[in-house]
Amino acid sequence: MNEIDYLDEEITLELHAQGKDAWNKYMREHPDTNVKFFSDLRNNPDFAGFIFPRKANFARAEFLTSHKCNFSGAEFRGECDFSGAEFRGLSDFSRAGFSKKCDFSFASFQGLSLFEECNFRNECNYTHAEFLNVSFNCSSFYKKADFIKCKFNVLNPNLTIPAKLPRDYRENKKSNENFIQDFRKNPIWYHDRSVYFVSTIFHMNIDFGHSLFAGQAYFNDIEIQKVGSFESCFFSVVPSFLQTKIPCDVFNRIEVAYPTQKSTLWNKENRPPNESWVKKLFSKTSNESATGYYRKLKQLAIESKNHDQEQKFFAMEIKSKRFHEETSFFSMALSVAYGSVSNFGFSILRPFMWLVFLTLLCTACFYCLSSTKISGLLFFTHCPTAYPSGVCGDNLNIYSNNYSPVQNLGHLFNSSPITA
Template sequence: MTEEVEQKRPTLEGEAALRLWRQGPDAWNSWIDQHPGWNISFEGVDFSTERDPYGNLSFADYHFGDGNVNFSNATFGKGDVRFFGAIFSGDNVDFSGTNFGDGNVIFYDTAFGHANMYFAGATFGTGNVYFSDAKFGNGDLYFYGTNFGDGDLYFYDTTFGKGEINFSQTQISNLHFSPETTGTSHIKAEGLSIKGRAIFNLPPSAARLKSFNLHSASFDGPLTLRGNLSIIPDLRGTRYSHQVDLSDLKVKLPRISPTLGWPPKLSLVAEDPQDGARLRRLKEIAETNKDHQAALRFSADENRAKRWIETSWFGSVLDMAFSAFSNYGQSILRPSFWLGVIFALSMYAYKAKQIPKLATDGWADWVQAALLSASNSLPFLPQSRELRTGALQALYDTTDPSSFIDALMITQGVLSFIFLFLIGLGLRNRFRL
């Protein structure tokens, strides 16, 4: 909407708006149907004397048309404020600086359309604030500097569009953020302060998030983060005094194709150079809370994020190998498979280099090749030396075969040691207490 068009919109405000509101939702909605493009302004209005005999203040089922709606710096006094079932269809809804007083504030099942919602600097009292089942479109939602008092803030089964959600510098007693869907691209909560429990239970649609920023937030109660994200949430600088549960948080490191250069980068590169530090913080939190499996996941992605950026070229190549052959010590199957491959290839090579005159028509030669390969793969077993000597004698008629066989045995021994180490590392990480 252009500024010129906005200036042409008439505004229902002040005492005229109050008189129409007092007549109830039917009269109000009828007027809106006839004047859908008008702006509505209750800016600075004191509603504390407008409550019903039960102490409630209701905007339930009110339709606010296609214009902007302004409740900035209004005062609602003590008691519940109800907006459930209300419909906003304009571009902006402004509750900046509003004082909601002591009582529940209910935006249950409210439709906000594609409006930008502003709660910056608003103050809530001792009641709870409900945005459960509310429907937000593609507008932004700003709670910057909002004080939610001593009540809880609920976002159960809320629907969000593509707009930004901003909780930066906001103070909340307890937060329950469990939306049904979210198409939002950014959740900002820098400097967020939560006195009690905080739950971020993100739906599958949160995979579309481009950033989730909790930098410098403080949590004085338990914090739970759940969801499958395609980005790395930023918890750097956070302060917490209770357990942080990241066991159900799965993240995917965004990576892109490398640019041309020398020496060449042999794999994908982290899209954001800061992701390594973000993952390091997630790993630190998981380790502090004794969540070893989550710490392993974050540590693996941290190494991937540092590859080619913080890690040297040779170190990055070794990191690629560590990832490919054992998933950073998280897999037992991968190194076991490669140990078997080394065993089989070595056995075939030993048999292929057997002295022809010693070859037989049966399986005895293959058995000897298998014993020689096994003795090199498992040299720490007490029988390995005796088995190796017997196999060499049977295959080559000597215990000192050719230089090729010596080199092959050394290579097999080194590779087997590496894969045995990776198997042991995987077992340790799997059964760590």
């Protein structure tokens, strides 16, 4: 394979320093120019509106600035490679055009990332990428898009301060803990830890297989025209697929956690902390819109003929109504009873165990009542009307205290009244 001839690093940095007009003029005059940035990029790298006529190589580049890395409106006419790149602050690729293949695999976006209104004309690869907060609103993917094993809304707990940061910045961030706290306080870095694919169109295949979403994910009004896959995805918060247009068989073994509290950073197993069955039974969702989200997921599961998923989302829909749509004690009591007795129709063993338990309980109660001795029956207060004088006294010897109520009733029906 022939090696790619890149533009000299000094010329590249000099053209970049002269601004967009000088850069684009040079690139139009030299349409076969391949660009590679060898140095770490800091001090607000601005590539807004830049034209990259051939391959643009930013592989393993480190954008160390705590402010904005701007690629908005950039035109990548050749292949672009951001594999393994690290973006420390806000990264803006809004309205960027990708004419050839683009590679963001293993890239780390540790701030707010904007890919809004982008056009991906060819295949794009985000495999194993990590996002803290990202938006792909109103973007179009015309070829295959891979988001396999991505991590969304996850802040790297092993993040350390590189020695290449400015000294005055390092002195104020002496520990990894303080550095992460700065992420949380700064809205540019932290934002609301959500994923936005609102009004996004995927003209070809899209694959989110085995991806992890630790925060709220919005897939509202997306359109998947070919094949889409969310196989084995895990959502820490119920995602929104309202008004989506996606084909059947999209969801397969998708896992959605019941949102009983606000999202937190994930533990080592990439799962929320386990809750006791009591908390799960009487839990209240922190998301008031969760009922509609679960209802939409149930509808998508029905369309894809995935009845196991349908039952699971149906159960979560009923649970999410508590304290929101259902506020009366009676309705919530029925909901809790339905879940505890049959697990919302999902369990076969649980109703059977309840049947066995109630059968044994009723049998024991009946045995105890049938073994109880009584002093007499109120029925015999009306004995003179049923039997002639002198007979009732003899019959009372039959219904004595030596018999149980059931035995007394037996003697009663076996005895025939004496007519006058």
